Structure formats: structure tokens, C-alpha cells
Amino acid sequence: AQTVTQSQPEMSVQEAETVTLSCTYDTSESDYYLFWYKQPPSRQMILVIRQEAYKQQNATENRFSVNFQKAAKSFSLKISDSQLGDAAMYFCAYRSSSNYQLIWGAGTKLIIKP
Amino acid sequence: SQTIHQWPATLVQPVGSPLSLECTVEGTSNPNLYWYRQAAGRGLQLLFYSVGIGQISSEVPQNLSASRPQDRQFILSSKKLLLSDSGFYLCAWTQGVTKNIQYFGAGTRLSVL
Numbered sequence A: 001a002q003t004v005t006q007s008q009p010e011m012s013v014q015e016a017e018t019v020t021l022s023c024t025y026d027t028s029e030s031d032y033y034l035f036w037y038k039q040p041p042s043r044q045m046i047l048v049i050r051q052e053a054y055k056q057q058n059a060t061e062n063r064f065s066v067n068f069q070k071a072a073k074s075f076s077l078k079i080s081d082s083q084l085g086d087a088a089m090y091f092c093a094y095r096s097s098s099n100y101q102l103i104w105g106a107g108t109k110l111i112i113k114p
Numbered sequence B: 001s002q003t004i005h006q007w008p009a010t011l012v013q014p015v016g017s018p019l020s021l022e023c024t025v026e027g028t029s030n031p032n033l034y035w036y037r038q039a040a041g042r043g044l045q046l047l048f049y050s051v052g053i054g055q056i057s058s059e060v061p062q063n064l065s066a067s068r069p070q071d072r073q074f075i076l077s078s079k080k081l082l083l084s085d086s087g088f089y090l091c092a093w094t095q096g097v098t099k100n101i102q103y104f105g106a107g108t109r110l111s112v113l
Helices: none
Strands: A003-004 A009-016 A019-021 A024-026 A031-041 A044-051 A066-071 A076-078 A090-098 A108-113 B003-007 B008-013 B019-026 B032-038 B044-050 B055-058 B065-070 B073-078 B087-094 B108-112
Touching: A003 A090, A009 B003, A024 A076, A031 A066, A031 A076, A044 A066, A076 A090, A076 B019, B003 B087, B008 B019, B008 B044, B019 B032, B019 B087, B019 B108, B032 B073, B044 B065, B044 B073, B055 B065, B073 B087
Parallel strands: A009 A108, B008 B108
Antiparallel strands: A003 A024, A019 A076, A031 A044, A031 A090, A066 A076, A090 A108, B003 B019, B019 B073, B032 B044, B032 B087, B044 B055, B065 B073, B087 B108
């Protein structure tokens, strides 16, 4: 069975600095998708970034980028120029191409220090 | 554009009372629909998902049930709530070429007392 592990329950970063959140996953499949979702205090779940496993190029969305290491089954999220509004829980998720279900990590709480 | 509505936002119910949470999606057709539960400070647990009207898959045996009476409507129910049913419930949908992206409603905070 597929699993997703986020080993950092909590991370903190100074405003305007860069922070990297870790995620590893376990799967025997070759075709899948990986996601980072953000859940601010409002608890609305918001998609941050998506990566297709067949793409070698790392996904980027403005200040958010990923480091996708398929062989190592690692999918970290880098947030550059951290802003106070980035404070939230961040969840890593995996989805097989043959299945509709998302497998979720336990989340990392990101604290931004002003 | 597509939107997802989930209500109520907050609900306080006594143990043993019934439950009905509703989720509707606008601006799309034949979405896949999902119900999740999130305990405080924890990740998401998939409860049910549906790929069409009347088609419900249950992931976790529990006190809850789900129904999909219309294409864009997904309902989470319980006949008798337990204390352990307290939590944050999220509805999500996927559709079309972006079936791999799940979009979420604002959630319902349920407290069973």
C-alpha cells in the first residue's frame, strides 16, 4: 500500500527567508501524481502545487517550487521569500494514475516569524 | 467557473442525534465527490467517494453513511452521532482532465457533546 510521510511536524522560518518542507512516499507504481496542499487557520484546503511523476522538470508556482526525486521517492516543497500569509499546515499527498483516491501525509505546521 | 458549497460551517449536536451535511458543486457535471474527516492537528481521512449518482464507496467502517441523490450533490449522514464523530469534515471534487486535482469546500466543524 502507498504511504506518505512528512517527518517535520513543525517548521519555522523568518519572514522573507526560504524554507523547505520534506515529504517522502512509498509506492511500487511508476505513474502517479504528487501534490502539496495548504490549510490556513480558516481550514480551507488549498492546492499549492502539483507534480506529474512522468515529468522530470520540477514544478514551480511563483514562490513555491518542488524538488522531485523519483528514485528516492522524495517530494519536498520550497517556499522562497516567505510571507506571513504562508503560515499554515502543509500537506503532501499522493495519487496513483489508476486510482481516484489521495493518500495524505500527516502535515507540517509552518510558522512565519516577523 | 466551478464552485463547491458545503454547509453548515459549524454544527453542535448531542450524542445520539442524527446528522446531515450537504455538499454541492456548481459549474461542472459528473464530478467525482469525496468526504473527508480531519481530527484536530491531524491529516485527512477519506470516508466516502462517489464516481456517479447512487455510486458510493466507503473507505472506513463507521457510524456514517453517504448518499448522492443528484449529480452534483453529496450528503453525509448519521442516524445516531457518537462523541468520536466530532471533527472537521471536508467535501472535495474532481472533474474532467484535471481529475487528479481535488478542490475542497470550506468544511464543517462538527462538535458532538
